[in-house]
Amino acid sequence: MTLSYHLQIVNLLAALLLLISFAMLSQRRIAGLITLFAWQGAALTASTALIAWSTNQHHLYYSAALTLVLKVIAMPWYFSRLMKKLDVNRVVEPMINIPTTMLIGIVLVIFSFNLALPISELSGTVTRATLGIAMACVLLAFLMMITRTKAIPQVIGFLAMENGLFFAATSATYGMPLVVELGVALDVLVGVFVLGIFIFQIRETFDSLDLKHMEKLKEK
Amino acid sequence: MQTGILLQLAQTLLAILLAPLLMGWVNQCRAWLQGRSAPPLTQPYRTLRKLFLKDAVIAHDATPLFRFAPYMIFACMALAAGIVPTIANDLPFSPAADVIALVGIFALARVFLALAAMDIGSPFGTLGARREMLVSFLAEPALLMVFFTASLISQSTELPIIVQTLAHREFAIYPSLAFAAVAFWMISVAENARIPVDNPTTHLELTMIHEAMILEYSARHLALIEWAVALKLFTYSALGIALFLPWGIAAQGDISALPLALVAMVAKLLLGGAVLAFIETISAKVRLFRAPEFLGTAFLLAVLGMLIHFLLET
Numbered sequence: 001m002t003l004s005y006h007l008q009i010v011n012l013l014a015a016l017l018l019l020i021s022f023a024m025l026s027q028r029r030i031a032g033l034i035t036l037f038a039w040q041g042a043a044l045t046a047s048t049a050l051i052a053w054s055t056n057q058h059h060l061y062y063s064a065a066l067t068l069v070l071k072v073i074a075m076p077w078y079f080s081r082l083m084k085k086l087d088v089n090r091v092v093e094p095m096i097n098i099p100t101t102m103l104i105g106i107v108l109v110i111f112s113f114n115l116a117l118p119i120s121e122l123s124g125t126v127t128r129a130t131l132g133i134a135m136a137c138v139l140l141a142f143l144m145m146i147t148r149t150k151a152i153p154q155v156i157g158f159l160a161m162e163n164g165l166f167f168a169a170t171s172a173t174y175g176m177p178l179v180v181e182l183g184v185a186l187d188v189l190v191g192v193f194v195l196g197i198f199i200f201q202i203r204e205t206f207d208s209l210d211l212k213h214m215e216k217l218k219e220k
Numbered sequence: 221m222q223t224g225i226l227l228q229l230a231q232t233l234l235a236i237l238l239a240p241l242l243m244g245w246v247n248q249c250r251a252w253l254q255g256r257s258a259p260p261l262t263q264p265y266r267t268l269r270k271l272f273l274k275d276a277v278i279a280h281d282a283t284p285l286f287r288f289a290p291y292m293i294f295a296c297m298a299l300a301a302g303i304v305p306t307i308a309n310d311l312p313f314s315p316a317a318d319v320i321a322l323v324g325i326f327a328l329a330r331v332f333l334a335l336a337a338m339d340i341g342s343p344f345g346t347l348g349a350r351r352e353m354l355v356s357f358l359a360e361p362a363l364l365m366v367f368f369t370a371s372l373i374s375q376s377t378e379l380p381i382i383v384q385t386l387a388h389r390e391f392a393i394y395p396s397l398a399f400a401a402v403a404f405w406m407i408s409v410a411e412n413a414r415i416p417v418d419n420p421t422t423h424l425e426l427t428m429i430h431e432a433m434i435l436e437y438s439a440r441h442l443a444l445i446e447w448a449v450a451l452k453l454f455t456y457s458a459l460g461i462a463l464f465l466p467w468g469i470a471a472q473g474d475i476s477a478l479p480l481a482l483v484a485m486v487a488k489l490l491l492g493g494a495v496l497a498f499i500e501t502i503s504a505k506v507r508l509f510r511a512p513e514f515l516g517t518a519f520l521l522a523v524l525g526m527l528i529h530f531l532l533e534t
Contacts, residue, residue, distance in 0.1 A: 008393040011532045015395035099516045
């Protein structure tokens with residue numbers, strides 16, 4: 001271990017991201033989920049800013065600021081407002097029980113660590129070891145989207161997946177070009193608003209946020 | 221060598237004598253946080269003295285095992301307290317057991333406690349013993365995983381070498397140890413019968429685990445068990461400090477560092493006790509059937525720590 005201290009801190013933040021992904025997977029309450037999502041954004045901001053500082057990549061500062069504004073402040077605030085307005089049943093019931101989900105999560109982590117190993121050897125960045133963690137975060141968020149039936153946790157899962165992808169981009173190639181990043185951020189923002197309106201509509205139509213009811217729409 | 225043996229004796233005695241004080245400190249913090257007026261710091265000593273002065277009452281059906289168990293439990297905990305480095309590292313006694321054997325010593329104490337609880341044949345004792353076994357059989361593999369993570373970093377299962385590696389070499393951040401630390405905290409909460417797994421002050425049959433097992437004990441036997449419980453909390457705290465916050469523990473043969481080590485240990489224990497009380501105050505006790513989930517999470521975190529060690533630190 002001859003890494004410099006700020007890279008060690010980046011590694012620590014990467015581990016924290018993974019920990020938060022697991023915490024989200026095990027969280028039963030929507031309010032807790034929103035808080036965890038904000039924390040994940042905060043960890044992502046810190047690690048992006050640190051990578052920017054240690055490698056002198058100025059455009060990464062903008063990405064970090066964007067993450068801070070959108071994912072730590074704007075979206076959690078929007079979600080908690082949405083939650084209050086909809087007065088949703090605050091406990092989420094996952095489709096598979098939580099210990100089983102966690103075990104599947106561990107398998108996913110092992111899978112993505114193994115998958116990332118040869119890829120990260122090709123990459124030339126100093127933070128390439130964290131690529132495995134980024135992939136694990138993506139897969140765990142995916143798992144969360146699959147195992148939740150309510151609309152809001154699914155949207156949060158989608159956003160957590162975007163967090164993981166963003167982290168993968170910074171750790172493998174020091175981030176995407178700023179234009180791409182701005183585009184993605186805008187896309188996500190618009191996506192969240194559209195999904196928010198969608199959630200309202202689902203609730204209006206079915207009197208519930210459980211997406212199982214949407215199966216009724218199928219033509220027989 | 222002789223100073224080593226003296227130090228070993230001093231450290232073990234210190235642990236045994238200070239353990240009730242730590243318990244008193246945790247109780248005091250808890251009372252403050254809950255807005256009650258706190259019992260004095262020396263309350264556990266007074267309770268122990270009162271219990272030692274009383275006459276023991278033992279059920280007619282009790283076998284010798286019932287009388288023997290408290291001594292055995294206390295001896296196990298004293299042994300464990302002697303092995304874990306608290307102020308000085310690499311004392312003559314520490315090669316007696318590595319971390320895996322340490323888990324075995326805790327298990328031995330637990331088996332005797334459970335057997336003694338079932339010995340009388342009262343339904344509460346049996347119920348408590350079963351619950352304790354449920355909790356502990358889930359906690360033990362997680363504890364081993366935590367130790368393995370620390371052992372992988374320092375390439376040894378001997379506690380002195382782990383402490384030596386973490387405290388006295390060049391400082392490095394180990395993300396895997398962060399995971400292991402969270403897991404270790406959860407395990408020690410479960411093993412020491414604290415909230416959210418068990419409530420040390422309850423006597424409600426629906427929820428009690430540890431208290432159900434010692435209901436039949438009185439006087440000196442109860443005193444020994446209470447003391448062993450305090451000692452167990454102390455040993456787990458010392459273990460946590462040795463694995464995750466080892467800075468300040470004096471290196472082998474470094475006598476001049478001892479006063480500082482003592483101060484550092486007291487400061488860390490005060491802080492740890494306050495944090496424990498704080499977490500106990502803000503969290504609610506979980507249902508018994510949620511306990512496996514709680515400990516499953518601890519196991520998962522410990523395994524994740526190991527995986528992260530292989531990914532980031534090799």
